[in-house]
Amino acid sequence: MSAESIQFNRSFLYGRIRPYESKPAEPQAVRAAAPKNGAIADVQKAAATVKSAPQAHTKAPILTTSSIAPRMSPAAQSKVLRPAMTLEQAVLQKQATRIDFADKAANWRSEYKTQLKAKRAKLLPNYALFAMAAVVFAVGLAASLHSFRVDTKVTAAATARAAAGPTGVDESKPNNLDKYAVSADLPRIIQIPKLGTKARVLQVGLDTKNAVVAPANIHDAGWYTGSAKPGEAGKATLLDGHVSGPTQPGVFKNIASLRAGDSILLEKGDGTTLTYVVVKTEKVAAENVDMQRALTSVTKGKHGLNLISCTGKFDKQTNTFADRVIVYAEQVN
Incomplete structure (x- = not known):
């Protein structure tokens, strides 16, 4: 040195x-x-x-x-x-150190608050979405429960009404079908092998509302006298019947299940039996029934047999069903 x-x-x-x-x-x-x-x-x-x-x-x-x-x-x-280092310098350095630390602490707190606000700002939309989803889920669940209860009640009521069927009808089963007699050219007995149906065919007309009247007994079929007699070429015989009564099924309870190719037998008063084959089955609202079509053979040039009955929901106030089922068949012999 x-x-x-x-x-x-x-x-x-x-x-x-x-x-x-x-x-x-x-x-x-x-x-x-x-x-x-x-x-x-x-x-x-x-x-x-x-x-x-x-x-x-x-x-x-x-x-x-x-x-x-x-x-x-x-x-x-x-x-x-x-x-x-003088005392004053030492004191100033210590104060500067404290001030610097305080500044750093303040900056850290400010930065932490800023980051916290940013995180909360990001999470806030998610919380809102979660809340909205919870509200929608709760509302949907409540609506589903209410709908389920209402549907259950309606289904139960409709089932009960349908089972009950129209009131003011006869549910007693007719006896001695062999002794039942009609004119030789009129329908007497109808049989539907697929459904195990065998019933009398009574003559019926129209009511005050121009609707075909059903037989008083739920086990009988009715031939509308305004339609063709069995065997008339190019025309159709129209039969109607009950789907059910208050406690029992009617003669045409299950005709909606008939499909193309199923057979129907119609016996006349002279003992002659005519055979028909189902062409089609359709369901329409009661107010949309085309009676002209129901009175016409499904196959041009052949004799037809058309069956009509009630289906759908039963209205207790009007004592009738909302829909109609129509079976169209053609004579094969």
């Missing part, structure tokens, strides 16, 4: 020597504890000079590296010779 002069001002001396000056009553003990040689002894001497005559001190004593270098290591030299 080259020789250079380092001037110690009072702040340096007081800053460095203050620990030794803190006990003025024991200078001998301090000097006894301190090394008797080296740079530290030189510093003590300089401090004593400054303390004994501070008013006369106009220029700080000069210590040179040439005077202390031979007696100290480079690390010790840098420690002794580096400028000391």
Whole structure:
């Protein structure tokens, strides 16, 4: 290290020597504890000079590296010779450290609040969607339950009404079909092998509303006298019958299940039996029944046999069903 002069001002001396000056009553003990040689002894001497005559001190004593270098290591030299920090500087540095920490803490809190607000802003739409979905689900569930209850009640009521069927009819089963007699050219007995049906055929007309009247007994079929007699070419014989009574099934209970190719037998008063084959079956609303079509043979040039009965929901107030089922058959012999 080259020789250079380092001037110690009072702040340096007081800053460095203050620990030794803190006990003025024991200078001998301090000097006894301190090394008797080296740079530290030189510093003590300089401090004593400054303390004994501070008013006369106009220029700080000069210590040179040439005077202390031979007696100290480079690390010790840098420690002794580096400028000391004044008390004011130490206080300012500490305050600056506190202020810097406070600023960092404030910045962290602000950044945390900003991030928290951003997260909440992102989650808020999801919460709204979840709430809306829950409300929609609850409403849908309530509606489904209500609909289920209503449908159950309606189905039960409709089933009961359909089972009950029209009122004011006879449910007693006729006996001695063999003794039942009609004119030779009129229909007497109808048989539907697929359904196990065998019933009398009575003569019926129209009611006050121009609707074909059904027989009083639910087990009888009715021949509409305004339709053709059995066997008339190009025309059709129209038979109607009940689908059910209050407690029992009627003669045409299951004619809606007839399909093309099923056979129907019609016996006349003279004992002649005519055979018919189903061509088609259709279901229409009661108010949409085409009577002209029902009175016409399904196959042009052949004699037809058409069966009609009630189906669908039963209206207790009107004592009738909402729909009609019509079976169209053609004579094959």
